[in-house]
Amino acid sequence: xEPEKILNIxxxxxxxxxxxxxxxxxxxxxxxxxxxxxxxxxxxxxxxLTGYHVYKEETLDETATRVLxxxxxxxxxxxxxxxxxGNPDRLMNPKDIIWIKNEAFHLRxxxxxxxxxxxxxxxxxxxxxxxxxxxxxxxxxxxGFDHKKIILEAYEDLKxxxxxxxxxxxxxxxKFSINEVQDVYxxxxxxxxxxxxxxxxxxxxxxxxxxxxxxxxxxKKPAQLYMFSKDIYDKMFSKNYLISM
Amino acid sequence: xEPEKILNIxxxxxxxxxxxxxxxxxxxxxxxxxxxxxxxxxxxxxxxLTGYHVYKEETLDETATRVLxxxxxxxxxxxxxxxxxGNPDRLMNPKDIIWIKNEAFHLRxxxxxxxxxxxxxxxxxxxxxxxxxxxxxxxxxxxGFDHKKIILEAYEDLKxxxxxxxxxxxxxxxKFSINEVQDVYxxxxxxxxxxxxxxxxxxxxxxxxxxxxxxxxxxKKPAQLYMFSKDIYDKMFSKNYLISM
DNA sequence: ACAAAAGTGTTATCAGTACACCCATGC
DNA sequence: GCATGGGTGTACTGATAACACTTTTGT
Numbered sequence: 233x234e235p236e237k238i239l240n241i242x243x244x245x246x247x248x249x250x251x252x253x254x255x256x257x258x259x260x261x262x263x264x265x266x267x268x269x270x271x272x273x274x275x276x277x278x279x280x281l282t283g284y285h286v287y288k289e290e291t292l293d294e295t296a297t298r299v300l301x302x303x304x305x306x307x308x309x310x311x312x313x314x315x316x317x318g319n320p321d322r323l324m325n326p327k328d329i330i331w332i333k334n335e336a337f338h339l340r341x342x343x344x345x346x347x348x349x350x351x352x353x354x355x356x357x358x359x360x361x362x363x364x365x366x367x368x369x370x371x372x373x374x375x376g377f378d379h380k381k382i383i384l385e386a387y388e389d390l391k392x393x394x395x396x397x398x399x400x401x402x403x404x405x406x407k408f409s410i411n412e413v414q415d416v417y418x419x420x421x422x423x424x425x426x427x428x429x430x431x432x433x434x435x436x437x438x439x440x441x442x443x444x445x446x447x448x449x450x451x452k453k454p455a456q457l458y459m460f461s462k463d464i465y466d467k468m469f470s471k472n473y474l475i476s477m
Numbered sequence: 478x479e480p481e482k483i484l485n486i487x488x489x490x491x492x493x494x495x496x497x498x499x500x501x502x503x504x505x506x507x508x509x510x511x512x513x514x515x516x517x518x519x520x521x522x523x524x525x526l527t528g529y530h531v532y533k534e535e536t537l538d539e540t541a542t543r544v545l546x547x548x549x550x551x552x553x554x555x556x557x558x559x560x561x562x563g564n565p566d567r568l569m570n571p572k573d574i575i576w577i578k579n580e581a582f583h584l585r586x587x588x589x590x591x592x593x594x595x596x597x598x599x600x601x602x603x604x605x606x607x608x609x610x611x612x613x614x615x616x617x618x619x620x621g622f623d624h625k626k627i628i629l630e631a632y633e634d635l636k637x638x639x640x641x642x643x644x645x646x647x648x649x650x651x652k653f654s655i656n657e658v659q660d661v662y663x664x665x666x667x668x669x670x671x672x673x674x675x676x677x678x679x680x681x682x683x684x685x686x687x688x689x690x691x692x693x694x695x696x697k698k699p700a701q702l703y704m705f706s707k708d709i710y711d712k713m714f715s716k717n718y719l720i721s722m
Numbered sequence: 723a724c725a726a727a728a729g730t731g732t733t734a735t736c737a738g739t740a741c742a743c744c745c746a747t748g749c
Numbered sequence: 750g751c752a753t754g755g756g757t758g759t760a761c762t763g764a765t766a767a768c769a770c771t772t773t774t775g776t
Binding site: 409410428454465 | 754755756757758761765
Binding site for chain 2: 283286319342392399400421442473
């Protein structure tokens with residue numbers, strides 16, 4: 233039996249996945265489809281974030297973890313609660329009202345929004361019961377509720393946060409090449425970075441560790457692989473209080 | 478008549494005020510006091526943040542604005558929603574349970590926490606109906622609910638944010654001296670800053686504008702006054718994407 | 723004249739930026 | 750042998766950090 237739900241509080245999850253092949257930062261979305269009873273008219277046909285009500289006996293973090301696990305099977309991914317959305321009219325578009333009538337949750341629901349960072353390759357999109365699909369964050373489909381707003385705010389937060397914290401590595405495999413890291417930054421920030429300068433900068437960090445390994449199975453010069461050491465990073469206590477406003 | 482409340486959602490406000498005289502970053506707190514019926518036993522005697530339920534027809538931002546206004550009379554202050562707190566046990570300390578029985582709100586309330594930045598001198602503490610009082614953020618009294626946690630997380634957010642955004646000026650009068658800005662940074666971050674380097678750095682910013690005025694009424698050499706120009710700051714489009722992780 | 727805080731300059735070091743070609747590998 | 754992406758060095762510029770004394774004012 234399902235635990236008791238809090239009917240007016242939900243958690244919505246912006247699942248960011250980096251696709252190392254297409255070098256694209258993607259968002260995992262769920263199809264929302266509803267036809268009229270006689271099936272002649274399509275009432276709702278768009279995408280939404282994955283989310284669910286908070287249960288009475290769980291923390292908000294636990295809700296987010298549960299929601300991610302149900303969609304992807306994954307646990308222990310990087311997760312951040314970044315904002316609550318509670319405008320009275322946030323679920324009040326005509327299509328949303330039709331949808332909610334069909335589902336059964338409150339029109340005045342406040343949602344606590346999280347984002348996750350992972351690799352698209354870790355998610356088996358076809359395996360999920362829901363119709364989930366990856367979309368580039370720069371090319372989103374039509375979205376229900378206020379989910380476009382939520383995604384864009386998550387993306388802004390991610391952009392700022394990746395400049396000051398080593399969360400970029402959550403989007404990459406444990407072993408990565410320098411150029412792959414550069415690809416992620418370029419894709420997230422939408423900028424071009426000079427490869428020589430970037431290399432030097434990254435290799436000089438003590439918490440970027442060169443491995444005795446190279447890429448395998450690539451049809452070109454295989455790149456040197458590195459890993460990120462969270463231990464060393466934490467020990468460096470990276471707060472240097474540089475005022476740069 | 479009071480508008481309809483959402484019984485399980487509240488907004489709590491961490492009101493930060495900088496005291497330019499004591500050079501202290503303070504938090505505005507409200508006394509919570511309850512004696513037993515025969516008045517012999519003190520059941521609750523501590524402090525809490527100011528906060529209130531969200532009304533059915535208002536946004537979360539509006540709730541925060543309303544809560545601040547009711548306590549201080551102030552509007553148009555810098556405000557930031559920084560985190561939601563919704564652990565099932567967050568209001569479950571013995572004293573909190575006694576208190577909630579006396580008030581009448583849900584034991585499982587999720588709160589959306591905001592912080593405000595203003596000047597202690599702008600608040601008339603004695604004028605408020607509630608017993609409000611300023612406490613240095615580094616020397617807080619006993620706090621009810623999970624409000625200590627909320628304050629500390631707000632403070633962490635403020636520390637990080639003041640490094641990259643010019644929010645420091647929200648804690649200062651419109652006209653300020655360079656040394657006062659330094660005082661604020663030192664107080665917030667708990668560090669010492671070299672005055673010569675800091676001066677040069679600040680004065681070189683185009684959005685720090687020297688006024689034709691000096692301090693008045695000080696019993697020493699009066700300092701040159703400056704102001705912060707948000708217009709110029711915004712035009713500079715201060716995103717330079719410096720990766721410093 | 724004294725106390726108190728305001729204000730001032732130089733040097734060394736480090737980090738960031740701009741820039742173009744050779745190299746190693748798989749096919 | 751060739752296409753592909755991997756990998757390399759130098760010079761310039763600007764920012765930061767360390768450091769101690771003089772000046773101005775009110776009392």
